Structure formats: structure tokens, C-alpha cells
Amino acid sequence: MESLLALARDPAAWAALATLVAMEVVLGIDNLIFISILTNKLPEAMREKARRLGITLALVMRLGLLATIAWIVALTEPVFTILGKGISWRDIILIAGGAFLVWKATREIHQHVSPEPGHGEEGIVARAAPSFAVAIGQILVLDLVFSIDSIITAVGMTDHVPIMFVAVIAAVTVMLFAAAPLANFINANPTIIMLALAFLIMIGMTLIADGLGHHVPKGYIYAAMAFSTGVEGLNMLARRRRSRRTEPPPA
Template sequence: MDILFTPNALIALLTLTFLEIILGIDNIVFLSIVSGKLKAEDQPKARRVGLLLAMVFRIILLFGITWVLSLQDTIFSIDLGSIFEAHVTGQSLIIFGGGLFLLYKSVSEIHHKLEGEEESTSGKASNSIAQAIIQIALLNIVFSFDSILTAVGMVSMKEPAQGGFGYEGALLIMILAVVISIVIMMIFAGPVSKFVNEHPTIQILGLSFLILIGVMLLAEGSHLAHFRFGNDVEVTSIPKGYLYFSIFFSLFVEFLNLRMKKSRNAVKLRNNKIVDAKLKDDDLMN
């Protein structure tokens, strides 16, 4: 506990908490879109369960950090000479599979919202909360691995005499950062979800972000598996900074659009539970 109150530990805690919140944005977007398909009374429960699962998965993985790091070992290799080569690890399989799932889910949601058939909410709401929680749990596993690997890379587990925080000190810092970030995300998850579900363009933008994150996970999984094509072409990971800069810039532009132009003929997405009052008035007048 004495290590926790040193300036270096406090800086590491604040930095890691901020990073966990940034990395959790994709989780909140996914939660907002999945929970938006539920009944209004079930949406807060789905968000709370989803974020609690995220916290539990991260803490479990932190206590099993030795096992997480052991997933870097090669499970099997593929060698096709100068055509293709790969050394698949447990981490690469989990992250690559998560990327595929995120791509499939995002593209399916965009197709359903723009071209899908209208569905009555009564026929689907009885079992959709269980399906939503399962989807959230599956993706939380992938997000948790990515988050924990980033945290381990930031907080040194070396002994204090060697400039680190020690194993117990580093573990305490990472757990506190996870808990604080999840609590902050719980506070803002409701308003963020409401804002996303009230604005169709934000929903499509959020799904587009999830496609970008899915591609990033595919690239990262391929990098961890050391995918190599030919003699010199090896797959590298996509820097997260570029990705999150594009996300924040796109959101900034969209916020400006929402403030400067309020269209009366807004696009109405399929399965959107919140109906614009102006559109209702227009329908009654016509």
C-alpha cells in the first residue's frame, strides 16, 4: 500500500485509468447498440451487467496474468515455404476471433437498420436480453485481453529497487485502474446510450467505428500470430492512436452537424425504439 501513494504510482494509476476509459469507448458503443434493441426497462440492466462483466473479466485476467502471458506461446505453426508462414498463439486466436465477431455483428446491424424488415418489439423482447448479455460477454473477453495486455505493458512489475512497483504493487494499481474506469463508464453509459439511440447518424457512425476496431483486432491477431506472406511481407498491428484520433475527429464533425443542421426528414432506422416527435406530428398532419 505504501507504493500506491508514491508520485510515480499515482501518475501510473491516473494514466492507466484514463487509458482504460479510452479503450472502453468501443465497449460502451457496442453496449449502447445492443441494449438499444431491448425494452426501455431492460436497457439499464443490460448495460450494468455488461460493464460488471467487463470488470470481472479484467480482474480475473489480472490475477491470472501468468496464464495470460503464457498464451503468447506458439500452439501450432503453418509453413508453406515462401508463400505463407504463421505461428499461431492463444492470444492471436482470441483476438482474431473477436475481430471476426465484431465485423460480423457490425455489418449485420448496419444491414438490419438500413434494409431489414420491421419487427414488432413484442415478439423479440422476451429472450433478447439473454442474447444481448451473451453477445456482450463474448466481446468483453476480447476487449479484456486487449485492455490487460496494454496495462501490463504500462505498469512495470519489477521490484522497487529496480525502478518498478513489484508484482503486488503493479497488480493493485491495475485493479484500481480497472475498477475506477468501469465505475466512471457506468455513470456515463446511460446518457451515452440515450444519445446514441436518439440519433440514427450516431448509430451508423458507432457501427462504423466497431468495423474499424474489428479490422484493428484482425490486424493485431495476425501480428501476434506472425503472419508472413512471401519472404518480406509481415502483417503489423494498427497503431491505436490513429484509430482513436479518427473516431474522435468523426464524432467532433458529427456534433457540429447536429448543432448546425436539424433535419426534419431524418432517417428512421429499423428497430429504433425512440421515435422523433416531429416525425409523428408530420404524419398526423399528412
């Protein structure tokens, strides 16, 4: 208890907490985009429940991993070598998770741009939604990948476990409140879906590169995402203004 009170009185600890919360929120955006896209494919009555369960599982997984800090740190130790490059369990998880993310996003893009012909006026097939269990299973796989990346980042930024716990809980709470608005926005704007899927491919390739020892600074990734989102925002604004000009005047 004394150590916790001393930590609470330390300005450096508060600065570390604020920095780590911001970092965890940014890292959680990737996880949240995937959850939003996947749950939007479920029947509407299940979406909110799936989002909450997926984010809750992310929190449980992160807190569980934090409780085994020594094991997490050991994940970065090489377990075998390929062409002179040491491969750790963290690398294996990142490569596998990145490959899964690239495969899933590519499959979703293919379904959006190549619908089967002859079904409906637009030629779009009403494909069967994935089951609740399948969606949660896929969310769980990516939760594991993003959780390990998140915890290793936390370990690298501070030595104080209580700060890590508070930062993770705060970041996942933000995800919980942002999940529904983000999912609804993505669902209401088809072009945003394609942009989000492209982000997932980029994130997946980044995870694979990181697992192979080629670290890409996160700042570059999020700067590219912010720029692309800004451009798409301008496109949406232009489309909205054009549609207003083409609307017939009220009688």
C-alpha cells in the same frame, strides 16, 4: 502492507496509475459502444439492467484475468505457426472477436439500410428484440475480447498488480456512469447509430489485423473516431438550425 504503503508514497506509481486509468478508459470506449447499441435493441424496461450487468461482467472478467497474470502473459506465446507467423491464443481470441464484431456491426447496418418493404409508412419492420439472455451472451463474448486486450495493455505498462487493479476498477466505474447517457444519446440520434456501427467495424478489423501480427497504433484509431464524431456533431448542429428555421412561427 509495507509494499502497498511504499507504492502509495511513490510519485512514479501515481503517474503510472493516472496513465493506465486514462488508457483503460479509452480502451473501454469500444466495449461501451457495443454494449450501448446492443442494449438499445432490448425492451426499454430491460435496457438499464442489461447495461449494468454487462459492465459488471466486464469488471469481474478483468479482475479475474488480473488474478491470473502469469496465464495472461502466456497467452502471447505462439501455439502454432502459419506461413512463418506464430499464432498465440491471444491472436486467436482477437481474430475471433474482431470477426464477430465485424459480422454483428455489418448485420446491424444491413437492418438499418435495408428494411423489409410493406411494413408501415416508412417501410420499417418492427423486428423482434433479442432476448435478454442473447444480448448478455453477446456482451459477454466481446467483454472477453476487450478484457484480454485491456489486461495485456496493463501488463505492458506497469509491473505493479495493485496499480492494475485500481486502474481497471476506476475505468469500469467510469463506464458504469457513462453507459446510460451514451446509450440514450445514441438512441436519440439515428445517424450516430450508423457512425457507431462503422466504428465497430473499424475496431473489429483492427482486432483482426492485430491478431494477424499487423499492429495498428490505437492513437490513429481514436483520432479517426474523434474526427468523425466532430464532423457528425457539426452535421447535427446544422440540421437542428435548419429545422428551427423551417418551424412555423408561434400563433
